[in-house]
Amino acid sequence: MNSPENISLFGHVSGHRPPRPVATQTCGEALVKLLGHYGVELVFGIPGVHTVELYRGLATSMLRHVTPRHEQGAGFMADGYARVTGKPGVCFIITGPGMTNIATAMAQAYADSIPMLVISSVNTTRQLGGGTGRLHELPSQRDVFAGLTAFSHTLLDADELPQVLARAFAVFETARPRPVHIEIPLDVIVAPAQDTASGVAVLPSKPAGAPAALDEASALLATARHPLILAGGGAAGAAPELRALAERLQAPVALTINAKGLLPRGHELSIGSTQSLAATRALVREADVVLAVGTELGETDYDVVFDNGFAIDGKLIRIDIDAQQVMRNFRPDVAIAADSKLVLAALDQRLATRPLPPRVDDWGASRVRTVRAAINAGYDAPIRSQAALFDTVLNTLPDAIVVGDSTRPVYAGNFVFEASSPRSWFNSSTGYGTLGYGLPAAIGARLASGNRPVICLIGDGGLQFTLPELASAVEAAVPVIVLLWNNRGYAEIKRYMVERDIEPIGVDIYTPDFLALARGFGCCAASAHTPAALADELKQAAGRHVPTLIEIDEQKWFDHVPGAPA
Structure with missing residues (x-):
């Protein structure tokens, strides 16, 4: 052959490789180092011709790579890892079909507020949105995934990488955790990148709640004769604080499916996850003050029988990291947009200094026993x-x-x-x-x-x-x-x-x-x-x-x- 170019097994001209910088780390290599600095331990992905440059620095890093058999599997693996650790699951996903394959897993993680970082390739910057029939091309990959993520970002400059990763980990650490998608054009993946030693950002602190709202909530709880707590997956990191507050108030506690285990098995105040059943619903309606913490108050936890029969008649205090979610489904009398662990600790501290009304004999643990007996019999x-x-x-x-x-x-x-x-x-x-x-x-x-x-x-x-x-x-x-x-x-x-x-x-x-x-x-x-x-x-x-x-x-x-x- 006279041509210096060879056709690879992937059908691409091997002589037209992007230039490899000499003695300089690429954006792909910088990404791997930065992920390690943020405490990432695992990456799930299936290498492809458009993502191989993300793997250049992986073999010499401390990150372990696990290869699923389908990109949807990669997303679900990252989801399971994140639910156990509370840390984001990370995926390396190829342009186009790899991303559409992982979409279902991202949607599940989005619905359940699970932190997930999806790093994908995308066609070169000059090819974006061109519609010229390039390999794995979508009209706008970023737009496809904008609705399944906290944000979807196209990295157009390698030196922008530390800032974009800092934004992602700020979401995971201090906001409602949801998937983040960062796509890197093929020419940017191999572009020279700055040193990552100072690239890890100081992340913002979790919001603790406005003092006035905390005072109002503690005043309501201090005078409640029939307090009750509804706890969701957003309180998964606040088990000791939830238990302390529930025991101080002698408040029955209903747990959503993602909140199971926030009270230990067999705890006398735990109603379990039975908010769709008649006995628990009746108990909730008897409560004069309901504290809902880290829960959407949504259908798949409170109305799996689909009869719109769940109701709250008492005063409602809502605690959620997501200010918009505080206003959905049930409108609160007191709204606190903050971290569940910090707010529950603050409320317990305030209530420790206030006299609480005597609990009636048919509330607290005794009422929970009655409700649980009725549920089990049914x-x-x-x-x-x-x-x-x-x-x-x-x-x-x-x-x-x-x-x-x-x-x-x-x-x-x-x-x-x-x-x-x-x-x-x-x-x-x-x-x-x-x-x-x-x-x-x-x-x-x-x-x-x-x-x-x-x-x-x-x-x-x-x-x-x-x-x-x-x-x-x-x-x-x-x-x-x-x-x-x-x-x-x-x-x-x-x-x-x-x-x-x-x-x-x-x-x-x-x-x-x-x-x-x-x-x-x-x-x-x-x-x-x-x-x-x-x-x-x-x-x-x-x-x-x-x-x-x-x-x-x-x-x-x-x-x-x-x-x-x-």
């Missing part, structure tokens, strides 16, 4: 049977983190499961409500959990969305435990169709041999259809260094545990 046989599954898990692995998908036992667990600590129960049945979340999110959670076991609770339909991520778990040596609830199809949707006199179509899907598939991926696999068998398999799985899939046949479980006592 559970049907399937929920009681699935409660036995959770009893088995907790008795066998009491410190386990349970990561769920959208599946029948997860819906039951949202009511009956009591976590041992915050950030120990989360799933995709809330907020955005996607299928396929459970497995990759559990992998991310296990990477973050230290020695704590992580259980993925997923249905046969949901697992088929992200089944190849079993290979990612084996490759990364992540010993996640997959509890597969197999009812051979989309059983919940089928039931929903039948209840509405709709002929079921599209719900009786083909069910593969999951045990054989799991073994083919390099996992251990077994079935367990009784509590005793499940306990034995969980013990074995907890001692392994590879993933384990444990299949539970729904009908066999119900046959062996028919309406077990709650």
